[in-house]
Amino acid sequence: MTADGLAISAKGLTKHYGKLVAVDHVDLAVPRGTIFGLLGPNGAGKTTIIKMLTGLSDITDGTATVAGFDVARDPMHVKQRVGWVAAEVILDDDLSGWENLWLQAKLQHLTEWKERALQLLAYFELTDRRKDKVGTYSTGMRKKMEIALALLHQPEVIFMDEPTIGLDANVRRMLWELITGVNRQFGVTVLLTSHYIEEADFLCDHVAIIDHGKFVAVGTPSELKARVRADYVELETSEAVTPAKLEAIAGVTSVRQQGSTWVLRVSSAEEVLPRLFHTLATDGIRRINVEKPSLESVFIDITGKKIDQAGPDVQDYRKFYASVRRARQ
Ligand SMILES: Nc1ncnc2c1ncn2[C@@H]1O[C@H](COP(=O)(O)OP(=O)(O)OP(=O)(O)O)[C@@H](O)[C@H]1O
Ligand SMILES: [Mg+2]
Known part of the structure; x- marks a missing residue:
């Protein structure tokens, strides 16, 4: 953590992919122990921000500090202090829950991990199922396991990219409770991305609404909603x-x-x-x-469009498949 009490801070964070400006001079200040949400449509730049903050993608311009270390200068120290819960499943279905934890410990060269693993299994109520293959777990249990893996090395910050995408409403609710619980119980700072208005509203202490790579509004959900009269x-x-x-x-x-x-x-x-x-x-x-007044109307107020319907990716996707169809004809 930095002296200013921030788990994540960034100034002028920018990413170019060729001519495309995917992230455009973003400033971030995430207090330690809080949940921060990046809310925005497809292609807004959410994943790109996470990739830069975790050292997975080079920063074109600007600076970022995560868990007290400069991401560009000290990516290894950052990586040791952060966890990542990806939207894609990272579990090995043929291994048991315990073996998945063991594998994760191996991959990260952790020596002291067993006590932590037992503590996580107990916290997520998976102790009884730890010897069963993960392939037999329910969706909710798999989500718990993914979070447990991300927490194994005792990170200060965890990144969750669209943690509830594609989940049904019940599992999504359960996951909201889990994320809040993990944040409180383990004191871990959470930065998550979402398309879901209610999710950002329910979970996040602070939200940045992002569109075309720029933060168009930042504040607590209630501050943001109060702006829309x-x-x-x-x-x-x-x-x-x-x-x-x-x-x-x-x-x-x-x-x-x-x-x-x-x-x-x-x-x-x-x-x-x-x-x-x-x-x-x-x-x-x-x-x-x-x-x-909701985070959706904040977005509409500023950008003139709805979050769910907006975004270039859907069009890109349609264009892409239209061209594939044409090529096959
Ligand atoms: N490796 C890459 N090369 C070129 N362009 C990229 C690359 N990764 C992302 N982009 C582009 O950068 C922009 C931001 O993408 P990003 O994945 O950060 O959006 P996002 O907000 O996470 O969207 P989604 O909600 O669909 O996940 C998009 O226009 C995307 O096409
Ligand atoms: Mg994304």
Whole structure:
């Protein structure tokens, strides 16, 4: 830890991939023992930040200190003090839980690890299953095992890249409790990335909202939400509606179209909804959704788009597969 009480700090952190600026002059200050979230759409630069902070990817410009060591000058010391829980499964299914821990200890040249391993197994309630092959574990147990592996060498900081992606709601909830528990019980600082609004809101002491490589807002979830003095109404209708018709409704302060959805910024959903129903009575409201101040509306407020629907990666992906299809024809 640095004298300033920060587990992670970065100034002007930047990453270029050729001409692409994946991370653009980001400043980070993560107090020791807290949970910090990077929230943003596909391709925003979240994973790239983690890669730079863990020494996996060179820093193009700027500086970063993790667990008291400069990442560019002292990557080995950083690596010894951080853990990584990747979205991809890192477990060996043919080995038991205990053998996975043993393998992890081998890979990291740990000598004193058994006591810690037993403590982790007990904490994650896996003691009884430690001799069973990990291939027989449930999704939740596998997640616990992955976190146990990342904690084995007693890191000061753990990085979790999309820890709950692809999990069903129950396992996701369980994992939220686990991450909070690990943070409190082991005093470990957590930096995680997420697309999920509720996840960042529930878990994180501080959140940075990231878009196109830049931090567009940083603060506690409640600070960020307090900035938005508006509700958002998302609307789909079966008849074509003009923006002018929506803008004319009292209390509607802005109107944007995203695909087939209208996104209205309104002073108060309670006041505006009756007027909206009245005005659109003949246009066939197909779907309506009210977004009260949330980290999602913070993102919409700043960037003009929703987190889930935004992002170049989906388009890149579609472009890529379109070109593959064309090549095969
Ligand atoms: N090795 C690489 N070479 C070239 N470009 C890259 C490389 N890695 C990432 N990028 C690009 O950098 C940008 C940021 O990518 P990054 O993986 O950090 O985004 P992300 O926020 O983690 O997205 P996701 O939510 O999809 O995981 C993207 O435009 C991506 O295509
Ligand atoms: Mg990523």
